[in-house]
Amino acid sequence: MDQQKLRLLESYCIQEEAPACIAACPMHMDVRLLLRQLRDHDMDGAFKTYRKSIPFPSILSRICEEPCQKKCRLSEIGEGISIRALESFLFSRSNSSALPTMLPQKNKKVAFLGSGLDALAAAYDLRRKGYITKIYEPASSAGGFLKNVSETILPSQIIDDTCSLLIKMGIELNLSQHTTGSSALQIIDSGKFKIQDDEFICVYISGNLEINRIDQITRMTETSGIFGGTAAPESWIEQAADGRRAAISMDRYIQNVSMTASRSDEGSYETRLFTSLTSVPPSHTFIRNSQTIPDEDTAIQEAARCIQCTCMECAKGCEFIRHYEAYPRVYLRQVYNNVSICTGLRQKNNMINSCSVCGQCESVCPNKLNFHDVIRETRQTMVETKKMPPSAFDFALRDMIFSNSDAFMVAKSPEGHKVCSFVFFPGCQLSASNPAAVEKVYALLLEKFSDSTGLLLRCCGIIADWAGEKEKFQQARNELLQEVESLGNPELIVGCPGCMQTFRNFYPALKIRSLWTILDQMDIHSKQHETIQTFAIHDPCGARYQPEVQDAVRSLAKKIGIQLEELPLNRDQTSCCTYGGNAWNANRSLSDAAVDALAAENPHDYLTYCAMCRDFFLKRGKNAYHILDLFFDPERIISGKAMPRPDYSMRHENRSRLKKHLLKKYWSEEMNASAPYEKIKLFISEEVRSVLEERMILVEDLQQVLYQTLETGNRMVNAQTGHYLTHATPGHVTYWIEYLPKNDGYQIFTAYSHRMFIEEAN
Numbered sequence: 001m002d003q004q005k006l007r008l009l010e011s012y013c014i015q016e017e018a019p020a021c022i023a024a025c026p027m028h029m030d031v032r033l034l035l036r037q038l039r040d041h042d043m044d045g046a047f048k049t050y051r052k053s054i055p056f057p058s059i060l061s062r063i064c065e066e067p068c069q070k071k072c073r074l075s076e077i078g079e080g081i082s083i084r085a086l087e088s089f090l091f092s093r094s095n096s097s098a099l100p101t102m103l104p105q106k107n108k109k110v111a112f113l114g115s116g117l118d119a120l121a122a123a124y125d126l127r128r129k130g131y132i133t134k135i136y137e138p139a140s141s142a143g144g145f146l147k148n149v150s151e152t153i154l155p156s157q158i159i160d161d162t163c164s165l166l167i168k169m170g171i172e173l174n175l176s177q178h179t180t181g182s183s184a185l186q187i188i189d190s191g192k193f194k195i196q197d198d199e200f201i202c203v204y205i206s207g208n209l210e211i212n213r214i215d216q217i218t219r220m221t222e223t224s225g226i227f228g229g230t231a232a233p234e235s236w237i238e239q240a241a242d243g244r245r246a247a248i249s250m251d252r253y254i255q256n257v258s259m260t261a262s263r264s265d266e267g268s269y270e271t272r273l274f275t276s277l278t279s280v281p282p283s284h285t286f287i288r289n290s291q292t293i294p295d296e297d298t299a300i301q302e303a304a305r306c307i308q309c310t311c312m313e314c315a316k317g318c319e320f321i322r323h324y325e326a327y328p329r330v331y332l333r334q335v336y337n338n339v340s341i342c343t344g345l346r347q348k349n350n351m352i353n354s355c356s357v358c359g360q361c362e363s364v365c366p367n368k369l370n371f372h373d374v375i376r377e378t379r380q381t382m383v384e385t386k387k388m389p390p391s392a393f394d395f396a397l398r399d400m401i402f403s404n405s406d407a408f409m410v411a412k413s414p415e416g417h418k419v420c421s422f423v424f425f426p427g428c429q430l431s432a433s434n435p436a437a438v439e440k441v442y443a444l445l446l447e448k449f450s451d452s453t454g455l456l457l458r459c460c461g462i463i464a465d466w467a468g469e470k471e472k473f474q475q476a477r478n479e480l481l482q483e484v485e486s487l488g489n490p491e492l493i494v495g496c497p498g499c500m501q502t503f504r505n506f507y508p509a510l511k512i513r514s515l516w517t518i519l520d521q522m523d524i525h526s527k528q529h530e531t532i533q534t535f536a537i538h539d540p541c542g543a544r545y546q547p548e549v550q551d552a553v554r555s556l557a558k559k560i561g562i563q564l565e566e567l568p569l570n571r572d573q574t575s576c577c578t579y580g581g582n583a584w585n586a587n588r589s590l591s592d593a594a595v596d597a598l599a600a601e602n603p604h605d606y607l608t609y610c611a612m613c614r615d616f617f618l619k620r621g622k623n624a625y626h627i628l629d630l631f632f633d634p635e636r637i638i639s640g641k642a643m644p645r646p647d648y649s650m651r652h653e654n655r656s657r658l659k660k661h662l663l664k665k666y667w668s669e670e671m672n673a674s675a676p677y678e679k680i681k682l683f684i685s686e687e688v689r690s691v692l693e694e695r696m697i698l699v700e701d702l703q704q705v706l707y708q709t710l711e712t713g714n715r716m717v718n719a720q721t722g723h724y725l726t727h728a729t730p731g732h733v734t735y736w737i738e739y740l741p742k743n744d745g746y747q748i749f750t751a752y753s754h755r756m757f758i759e760e761a762n
């Protein structure tokens with residue numbers, strides 16, 4: 001990903017855009033923060049927030065026209081927050097005579113002709129920046145049109161107090177001066193301006209200039225160095241904002257830097273921030289009279305109505321996004337830095353490897369930000385540049401290698417046929433999880449398609465793609481295509497939604513059909529089961545873009561007597577169980593949290609159609625079924641009997657046994673001889689077995705280590721327990737086993753693994 005692409009993708013994520021209220025406020029007061037502070041009883045913090053953006057709280061908390069309230073998103077479903085009344089409340093309990101912080105004085109002078117609200121605001125801002133600031137006002141009191149506001153709304157005493165504060169700040173306020181109007185200005189040779197006997201670098205003329213004489217971005221007139229407000233401004237808060245805009249320009253003018261750069265977000269604008277109001281109930285203001293100051297309880301109640309507008313649609317269903325406590329715009333930058341800049345520790349490796357690459361974020365994002373492709377490409381770059389930690393996806397990749405080895409792989413036409421019209425492709429994990437169901441489906445397909453259905457057992461290769469291993473994926477893909485070709489290019493009947501998705505994305509020439517639509521059309525269970533049980537249906541992320549599969553499974557469930565409830569995010573927006581992207585392999589605590597959150601969405605047992613989703617739910621204690629569990633054993637619908645969950649070792653054994661059994665049953669063939677280490681018999685208690693599962697150590701890993709130990713005789717004895725200790729490194733990982741011989745095999749007491757290389761002395 002280059003800088004240009006990074007910026008483009010960052011622009012899709014609008015999470016950092018201002019909420020509607022802040023965008024509508026010409027001074028961009030942080031309304032959201034202020035309301036949060038007020039809600040949380042942090043009155044001083046809330047007033048500081050107000051004070052930070054608003055120059056004259058005593059005046060503007062009384063006369064601001066509240067464009068923020070009109071644009072507040074709550075006004076779309078009820079009433080917007082009464083923000084100005086809350087500002088009045090905060091001002092009423094503050095120390096109004098406190099001086100703002102100011103920079104040290106500079107030896108540079110600016111003048112103001114007139115003292116309308118715009119001029120006062122500009123003078124206030126420039127004085128805070130350290131300029132010597134002088135106001136010349138023809139009237140005997142300051143404030144311009146402010147003095148026309150009704151005394152009940154803005155007592156003149158408040159204007160006088162504000163002027164006193166400006167004087168305390170060091171602003172020179174000259175009243176009854178007959179120097180107003182541009183005719184009173186003298187431009188002297190140096191490009192400076194002379195008023196009376198003083199020279200100024202620039203001058204601001206308050207609110208009496210025609211609009212076409214002023215640049216709307218900089219507020220500079222056609223005469224360089226003279227700035228101004230507009231005649232008859234439409235709102236007080238706009239006037240104050242005009243003064244602020246001019247102050248920024250005057251400061252830049254004096255410093256001789258661009259007056260137009262980065263000014264697009266000044267003044268009111270329409271925000272791009274998306275905030276869903278779907279689950280927000282309508283609410284109405286607690287403040288009925290906006291001219292009265294609410295009491296503290298009412299103010300807090302009103303502030304608590306704010307929904308703290310934000311996007312974060314992608315975080316609603318994704319534990320990964322929640323876990324790292326930010327959002328894709330931040331993650332994009334972190335990913336970019338991790339791969340492109342960082343030369344030392346790449347601290348975001350684990351973050352990059354923890355995404356499920358499932359595409360949910362793109363589906364729910366209002367701007368369709370495709371974050372999963374960024375993660376996918378980044379992992380590929382990490383592998384190519386040797387920045388991918390070897391341990392990241394090792395276990396998952398080894399599982400794929402197992403599936404595509406002689407231990408499981410089968411590509412066969414029905415007996416007596418060289419080629420076939422259809423071939424059943426159950427996928428590696430359905431075979432690992434429920435081999436009996438695979439066998440039953442195959443028998444059913446042979447029946448339906450008059451013996452013209454072959455069998456293809458292997459992994460589709462997506463594990464390698466998720467791991468960023470392009471070459472390994474290509475190799476798996478090529479092998480699979482060759483096998484399909486050797487069977488006469490039959491149509492694949494696919495029993496795993498993830499494999500379906502992989503074939504659609506990466507094998508465009510393959511003819512594929514979903515098992516679920518075929519089973520649905522068979523009408524096997526219609527009218528058989530009248531007892532209705534309710535399950536919540538979880539769509540696997542692999543089925544995200546397959547509405548026909550989603551429909552077929554729902555139809556099948558109905559036919560076998562199941563009533564379904566939908567999860568909050570379903571179908572194309574469904575959440576991943578973290579098998580996707582090998583995320584479970586890279587970050588197990590995050591994986592557990594994701595499954596727990598998903599499991600808590602509905603109290604009913606879950607029904608799904610991906611073997612891994614089922615097994616991940618079972619692992620976290622949520623009763624879940626694969627549709628085939630119930631299709632072939634409908635009694636479970638009524639009994640609610642949980643399915644057994646095979647552990648990692650059993651998943652290997654199930655696949656090998658399935659191959660062995662089907663070869664014998666349909667082709668009268670024996671499997672090739674197994675590896676010699678597989679003959680080693682192990683005695684492993686349930687307790688030790690769950691330790692092995694937690695540590696991702698397979699029974700066959702232990703068998704290989706013991707086989708090597710028997711060959712070399714190298715082992716140690718624990719003098720206290722009398723147990724033997726041995727180790728070996730059959731692949732990238734070193735395994736240690738504590739064991740004792742038992743009967744015709746070995747009792748395992750514990751095992752662990754690491755990736756350190758042990759150099760042994762003779």
Ligand code: SF4
Nearest residue numbers: 013014015311314365
């Ligand atoms: S859904 Fe997520 S990625 Fe999309 S704009 Fe919102 S926060 Fe950003």
Ligand code: SF4
Nearest residue numbers: 021072073306307309
């Ligand atoms: S709900 Fe709160 S954050 Fe959202 S627009 Fe209204 S005041 Fe602003």
Ligand code: SF4
Nearest residue numbers: 318356358359360361
């Ligand atoms: S896990 Fe899925 S939804 Fe979450 S960031 Fe990754 S691709 Fe997006």
